[in-house]
Amino acid sequence: MKLVVVSAGLSVPSSTRLLADRLAQATADRTGAEVTVIEVRDLAVEIAHNFTNGFPGRELAAAQAAVTAADGLIVVTPVFSASYSGLFKAFFDVLDQGALDGKPVLIAATGGSARHSLVLDHALRPLFSYLRAVVVPTGVYAASEDWGAEGLQERIARAAGQLAALMTGPGRLPAARAAREDEPGVVRVGDLETVPFEQALQALRRPS
Structure with a gap:
C-alpha cells in the first residue's frame, strides 16, 4: 500500500512539512503503508516548464506517477492570501486528468493565525472535490499557537484514522x-x- 504526501512548504525547516510528517506517520501507523514525500518547491522549475512546453521533466513525471499510483494522498499547503499557495495549485494543475479519481485525500494547511482555518473548506475541499477525489471529513489546520497543543494532535489522529479507513476499508472507491x-x-x-x-x-x- 502506498501513501503519498504532497508538501508545499517553502522554508527549511518548514511547519508545513512538519505537519505533513505528523499526518503521514499517524496514517502509516494505521495502514502500514509505504510513505513517499513530494516537496513541491523542488519541482518549481519543472512545473513552470510543463506549463510552457506541455511536457514534465524527469522529477516532475516521477512525482506525477507516484500521486497517480497512490492508495491515499495527504496534501499540505501554507496559507497565502487566504488560500492555498500558487505553487501548490500549479502542481495539481499539471497532473493528468483523472489522476485523483476516487482517491482518498486528507487536506491540511498551516498559517500564522487561526483566522485562516477556513481555507480548508473554502479552498482546499472544493479543489479536490472538483478533481473527483474522496476528501476525508476532517481537515487539519495548524496555526502558530497550535504546535504543542493537544487539540492539534487529536485532529491529526482523527484525520489519519479517517484516511486509513478509506485506504483499507472494503468500501474504498477504486480509481476511475x-x-x-x-x-x-x-x-x-x-x-x-x-x-x-x-x-x-x-x-x-x-x-x-
Missing part, C-alpha cells in the same frame, strides 16, 4: 477505469457511471 469500448465517453468510478456534460447535452438535443 477507462471507458468501455461500447460506451464511448463514459467514465466508471466503482459502480457509478458519469457522462461528460457535452455528451449528455447532445442526447437531449436529439429528436425523439
